[in-house]
Amino acid sequence: MLYGHQTWVFPAKPTVLSAATVVGPFEARGPLAEEFDIIHGDLWLGQDSYEKAEKKMMEEACEIAVQKAGLQKQDIQFFLGGDLLNQIISSSFAARTLAVPYLGLFGACSTSMEGLALASLLIDSHSAQYVLCGTASHNTAVEKQFRYPTEYGSQKPPTAQWTVTGAGTALLGPDGQGPKVTAATIGRVVDMGLSDPFNMGAAMAPAAVDTITAHFRDLRIAPDEYDLIATGDLGRVGHEIAKDLLTKHDLSIPEKIFTDCGLLIYSQDQPVMAGGSGCGCSAVVTYGHIFNQMKKGKFKKVLIIATGALLSPLSYQQKESIPCIAHAVSLEYDS
Amino acid sequence: MLYGHQTWVFPAKPTVLSAATVVGPFEARGPLAEEFDIIHGDLWLGQDSYEKAEKKMMEEACEIAVQKAGLQKQDIQFFLGGDLLNQIISSSFAARTLAVPYLGLFGACSTSMEGLALASLLIDSHSAQYVLCGTASHNTAVEKQFRYPTEYGSQKPPTAQWTVTGAGTALLGPDGQGPKVTAATIGRVVDMGLSDPFNMGAAMAPAAVDTITAHFRDLRIAPDEYDLIATGDLGRVGHEIAKDLLTKHDLSIPEKIFTDCGLLIYSQDQPVMAGGSGCGCSAVVTYGHIFNQMKKGKFKKVLIIATGALLSPLSYQQKESIPCIAHAVSLEYDS
Numbered sequence: 001m002l003y004g005h006q007t008w009v010f011p012a013k014p015t016v017l018s019a020a021t022v023v024g025p026f027e028a029r030g031p032l033a034e035e036f037d038i039i040h041g042d043l044w045l046g047q048d049s050y051e052k053a054e055k056k057m058m059e060e061a062c063e064i065a066v067q068k069a070g071l072q073k074q075d076i077q078f079f080l081g082g083d084l085l086n087q088i089i090s091s092s093f094a095a096r097t098l099a100v101p102y103l104g105l106f107g108a109c110s111t112s113m114e115g116l117a118l119a120s121l122l123i124d125s126h127s128a129q130y131v132l133c134g135t136a137s138h139n140t141a142v143e144k145q146f147r148y149p150t151e152y153g154s155q156k157p158p159t160a161q162w163t164v165t166g167a168g169t170a171l172l173g174p175d176g177q178g179p180k181v182t183a184a185t186i187g188r189v190v191d192m193g194l195s196d197p198f199n200m201g202a203a204m205a206p207a208a209v210d211t212i213t214a215h216f217r218d219l220r221i222a223p224d225e226y227d228l229i230a231t232g233d234l235g236r237v238g239h240e241i242a243k244d245l246l247t248k249h250d251l252s253i254p255e256k257i258f259t260d261c262g263l264l265i266y267s268q269d270q271p272v273m274a275g276g277s278g279c280g281c282s283a284v285v286t287y288g289h290i291f292n293q294m295k296k297g298k299f300k301k302v303l304i305i306a307t308g309a310l311l312s313p314l315s316y317q318q319k320e321s322i323p324c325i326a327h328a329v330s331l332e333y334d335s
Numbered sequence: 336m337l338y339g340h341q342t343w344v345f346p347a348k349p350t351v352l353s354a355a356t357v358v359g360p361f362e363a364r365g366p367l368a369e370e371f372d373i374i375h376g377d378l379w380l381g382q383d384s385y386e387k388a389e390k391k392m393m394e395e396a397c398e399i400a401v402q403k404a405g406l407q408k409q410d411i412q413f414f415l416g417g418d419l420l421n422q423i424i425s426s427s428f429a430a431r432t433l434a435v436p437y438l439g440l441f442g443a444c445s446t447s448m449e450g451l452a453l454a455s456l457l458i459d460s461h462s463a464q465y466v467l468c469g470t471a472s473h474n475t476a477v478e479k480q481f482r483y484p485t486e487y488g489s490q491k492p493p494t495a496q497w498t499v500t501g502a503g504t505a506l507l508g509p510d511g512q513g514p515k516v517t518a519a520t521i522g523r524v525v526d527m528g529l530s531d532p533f534n535m536g537a538a539m540a541p542a543a544v545d546t547i548t549a550h551f552r553d554l555r556i557a558p559d560e561y562d563l564i565a566t567g568d569l570g571r572v573g574h575e576i577a578k579d580l581l582t583k584h585d586l587s588i589p590e591k592i593f594t595d596c597g598l599l600i601y602s603q604d605q606p607v608m609a610g611g612s613g614c615g616c617s618a619v620v621t622y623g624h625i626f627n628q629m630k631k632g633k634f635k636k637v638l639i640i641a642t643g644a645l646l647s648p649l650s651y652q653q654k655e656s657i658p659c660i661a662h663a664v665s666l667e668y669d670s
Contacts, residue, residue, distance in 0.1 A: 005436075093645075102521070315428070
């Protein structure tokens with residue numbers, strides 16, 4: 001059901017029956033290590049390319065979510081997935097393994113919430129009984145895709161971010177135990193003319209703010225409706241800009257409930273520059289850490305705003321600025 | 336509403352209020368030239384790169400569809416788009432120009448029907464009043480993306496296909512005059528182990544057949560329900576394979592109602608090898624030619640099955656086979 005201009009409210013409150021997270025060795029050194037289902041000590045996951053390692057993470061995250069829900073692959077009607085590699089191969093190849101009907105998505109690092117929003121819509125509209133959605137990113141595969149192979153050892157400025165090696169999936173059904181999706185706000189493309197791929201946080205912050213303000217306007221609620229409001233991967237630079245822009249929009253979010261997945265996943269002493277990023281960042285932090293906190297009763301209602309930079313290496317080479325987007329999903333958990 | 340395993344039936348029958356097609360000079364030499372809204376004589380569209388030309392086609396197709404429906408951009412709640420370029424930049428940059436909430440999709444050449452299916456679901460479930468969906472491909476941009484820049488003059492075997500330069504969009508609303516979307520079948524990834532990117536028709540044919548058989552099984556109807564059944568871009572080779580496979584599945588489609596958009600768009604004397612392909616192929620043929628024929632009363636009910644090869648240049652280099660998919664949408668028109 002459409003509320004306002006761009007927000008869907010789900011009266012049936014689709015349930016996240018299970019979620020799964022798979023990460024790499026670098027994420028294992030961060031503060032959230034214990035919140036993930038699988039931690040790989042080997043960045044290659046035993047594969048002969050980083051791209052195949054990313055695919056394998058996605059496949060594992062799909063399998064675990066299905067197992068956790070006590071279901072079989074054939075019970076799943078639709079898989080909604082996307083990633084950062086060219087032509088979203090990790091998702092498409094994982095969909096081949098799953099062998100269930102598949103809708104490929106691309107929203108860069110906003111794909112996690114694009115998928116969760118659409119999966120919720122499918123359940124809410126009785127268009128499916130069980131839907132799996134997910135996304136993945138692999139640090140070295142994504143660096144190769146968007147910048148340079150890491151073996152080149154190119155240097156980065158402090159505004160740059162560190163792509164998370166991780167895959168996160170969520171399996172939704174019409175009812176049961178788990179976080180319930182209550183609404184989703186689909187973002188517009190916002191481009192303030194920034195073109196520095198080493199400062200994605202600054203480029204994405206206005207998109208995050210556009211979607212956040214749309215969410216509260218469409219639903220006619222205030223930020224204190226939520227116990228936690230987390231953006232996807234703005235990092236330190238983008239988070240500060242988002243706070244400033246929200247204040248300018250007369251929509252201040254209290255400091256203690258406003259955070260960013262890219263700030264949560266790594267420790268202060270890890271060399272991640274401005275913080276974590278990548279498709280997998282918001283997915284593993286939300287489906288691991290935040291869902292665990294909800295189940296422990298720490299948060300009852302949360303709003304996740306996954307942010308994406310819709311550039312390609314080629315658009316950057318052709319001197320285009322970086323169009324950005326953010327999709328927001330609100331969840332609640334009654335223990 | 337889910338029917339069977341993977342088919343949505345839309346009781347509200349969302350209406351395609353308007354559709355728009357933009358093509359290049361090579362398509363102007365084909366038999367459908369008069370069915371398109373804009374024909375560009377210049378493959379560059381006055382831009383300084385082929386990628387920017389593709390984006391411009393998409394922008395034009397969006398603008399024309401909105402104009403034809405007598406609406407303004409701000410009346411559109413959501414734009415659903417995707418294309419073949421890395422990180423679907425043509426769609427994302429067109430979404431920036433539109434400035435409406437955007438869901439990025441990727442289904443390779445199946446994107447046209449992936450978008451139309453989801454757009455119909457949004458209307459049918461009252462999640463939107465007006466939704467625009469579209470896709471685009473540009474011959475030389477796509478060749479550069481997936482194979483080699485055309486300036487290299489590389490040779491191709493007769494099983495290869497010619498990427499259509501074209502953009503097609505459809506604008507959907509809850510009611511009004513125009514073709515109505517009655518159902519959609521979302522495909523599974525099918526991979527029979529083929530790995531030759533110069534024979535996509537053969538790779539995609541089994542996916543088309545999988546979705547076609549699912550469609551008729553889920554809805555418990557027979558092919559003679561339709562006046563036309565058209566696949567997206569199987570071309571000559573894939574079309575023959577699809578016919579054979581359907582016969583093996585005891586689902587023969589009468590010759591006179593079974594065709595392929597890749598066979599319709601070019602003349603016999605154009606050097607397109609096995610036929611047309613690309614995201615734009617099924618989009619411009621369906622939204623141009625087929626819709627025009629429906630409005631003239633020639634076809635009342637049609638089924639379009641857009642087929643996509645979910646490979647990337649990198650997956651091919653890493654010796655992966657080609658996962659394929661097909662999404663089907665059925666439309667009817669009461670004059």
